[in-house]
Amino acid sequence: MHIAMDIGYSHVKSITTSNRVIIPSVVAPFRKLSLVDLSSPSDSGHVVEIRRVDGTISKYFVGEMALREGHGASFSLDREKHRHPNHDILALAAARVLNTGPGAMxxxxxxxxxxxxxxxxxxxxLEGLHAEVSVNGNKLKRISFGKAVVYPQGAGALFMAPDLPQNGMVLLVDIGQKTTDYVTAEVAEGNVKPVSSLCGSVETGVQAIYEIVAQEFLSSTGMPLAAIRVPEIISQSGRITYYGKERDFSGVINQARTDIALAISDQVKAALGDRLAFIKKVYLAGGGAEMLRSMTSLFPEAYVLPEPQWANAAGFLKVVNAH
Ligand SMILES: Nc1ncnc2c1ncn2[C@@H]1O[C@H](COP(=O)(O)OP(=O)(O)OP(=O)(O)O)[C@@H](O)[C@H]1O
Ligand SMILES: [Mg+2]
Structure with a gap:
C-alpha cells in the first residue's frame, strides 16, 4: 500500500490509490465536550487517540474540531516541520483516516x-514513526511506514501538469501558506529534469494576507485577532458582525490579495533573473493559486493546475506508484 502526504503549514493533504483526506494542520488538547452528541465528529473534524510503543496514550482534537473546540489550538508547524510534535500527530491521523496498513510506503x-x-x-x-491510532472512537490500529521517500514540494505538482511541452523549460510555482516553492525544469523528449540553480523557496504565502487582515482588524476594532481566525473572515467575504456591529474587510482582503500576488511573483522573477525569458509554460499550484488568482496575469503563459491544493500530494502518489 502507498500513501502520499503533503503536510503543509495550513493543511495536510494525503492520498492513497483509493481515497484522500484534507485536514487543517491544527492540533489541540482533547477535552470532554458536553454537546458532543449534537454534531457527528466524522464530518466536523477528528478526535485522535494515539498509543505509543511505551504504552502512553494521548488524545487530541485535530483539524476542524481543534479549530472549533480547542483552547490553545495552534497552527502547528515551525520551520523544521517534522521536529514539531504536531507533525507526527497529523501524519498518524491522516494515515489512520485513510486506513493505511502497517508498513505502507x-x-x-x-x-x-x-x-x-x-x-x-x-x-x-518517518521510517521510525509508529504507534497505534484511533480516529473518532474507532479501533486502535497500528500505523507504521515501511519505506519513506522524500520529494521536493513543487516537483510533485509538476507531475500533474496536464499538457507539459515535449521540450523546453517549464516553471512550477507552488503557493502555500508560509512558503512559495518554485521549481524550474528542463523537459527533453518528455523527460523532466529540475534545474537546481533555478529552484528555491520564497518565504511569502497566503499567511501574509492573514497578517494584513489581522492588522486591519486590530486597528479598526482595537482588539487583536488570532491569525487562526482570519480564514473565517475571508470565507465570509470579509463581512462579519463584531459586537453587534457590521464590519466590512472585503476591500482590505482584495487589496492584500493583489499586493501579495505581486510580491510573490516579484521574488520568483528576481530569483530566475533573465532565465525567465526562456520559460515556455508556468504552472501554479498550492491553495494559494486559488486565493491569488491574479498570479496568472503576472506571468506569461501561466496556468492554474486542476485542484491546485492537491497537486503535490497527487504528484507524490504518481511518483510512488511508479516505484
Ligand atoms: N479555493 C480556495 N480559495 C481560497 N483559498 C484557498 C482555496 N483552497 C485553499 N486555499 C488556501 O490556500 C492556502 C494555502 O493552502 P495549501 O494547502 O497549499 O498550504 P500548505 O501546503 O499547507 O502550506 P505550505 O506549503 O506553506 O506548508 C490556505 O490558506 C488555504 O486555506
Ligand atoms: Mg504546500
Whole structure:
C-alpha cells in the first residue's frame, strides 16, 4: 500500500490509490465536550487517540474540531516541520483516516530550500514513526511506514501538469501558506529534469494576507485577532458582525490579495533573473493559486493546475506508484 502526504503549514493533504483526506494542520488538547452528541465528529473534524510503543496514550482534537473546540489550538508547524510534535500527530491521523496498513510506503515533501539539508532526517523520522491510532472512537490500529521517500514540494505538482511541452523549460510555482516553492525544469523528449540553480523557496504565502487582515482588524476594532481566525473572515467575504456591529474587510482582503500576488511573483522573477525569458509554460499550484488568482496575469503563459491544493500530494502518489 502507498500513501502520499503533503503536510503543509495550513493543511495536510494525503492520498492513497483509493481515497484522500484534507485536514487543517491544527492540533489541540482533547477535552470532554458536553454537546458532543449534537454534531457527528466524522464530518466536523477528528478526535485522535494515539498509543505509543511505551504504552502512553494521548488524545487530541485535530483539524476542524481543534479549530472549533480547542483552547490553545495552534497552527502547528515551525520551520523544521517534522521536529514539531504536531507533525507526527497529523501524519498518524491522516494515515489512520485513510486506513493505511502497517508498513505502507510513504512519500512526503519538503520545501525546496530545505530539501538538501533535511531530506535524510525526514526520511529516517518517518521510517521510525509508529504507534497505534484511533480516529473518532474507532479501533486502535497500528500505523507504521515501511519505506519513506522524500520529494521536493513543487516537483510533485509538476507531475500533474496536464499538457507539459515535449521540450523546453517549464516553471512550477507552488503557493502555500508560509512558503512559495518554485521549481524550474528542463523537459527533453518528455523527460523532466529540475534545474537546481533555478529552484528555491520564497518565504511569502497566503499567511501574509492573514497578517494584513489581522492588522486591519486590530486597528479598526482595537482588539487583536488570532491569525487562526482570519480564514473565517475571508470565507465570509470579509463581512462579519463584531459586537453587534457590521464590519466590512472585503476591500482590505482584495487589496492584500493583489499586493501579495505581486510580491510573490516579484521574488520568483528576481530569483530566475533573465532565465525567465526562456520559460515556455508556468504552472501554479498550492491553495494559494486559488486565493491569488491574479498570479496568472503576472506571468506569461501561466496556468492554474486542476485542484491546485492537491497537486503535490497527487504528484507524490504518481511518483510512488511508479516505484
Ligand atoms: N479555493 C480556495 N480559495 C481560497 N483559498 C484557498 C482555496 N483552497 C485553499 N486555499 C488556501 O490556500 C492556502 C494555502 O493552502 P495549501 O494547502 O497549499 O498550504 P500548505 O501546503 O499547507 O502550506 P505550505 O506549503 O506553506 O506548508 C490556505 O490558506 C488555504 O486555506
Ligand atoms: Mg504546500
Amino acid at each position: 510513504v512519500v512526503a515533501g519538503l520545501p525546496v530550500a530545505y530539501y538538501r539539508t533535511q531530506r535524510e532526517e525526514l526520511k529516517n523520522h
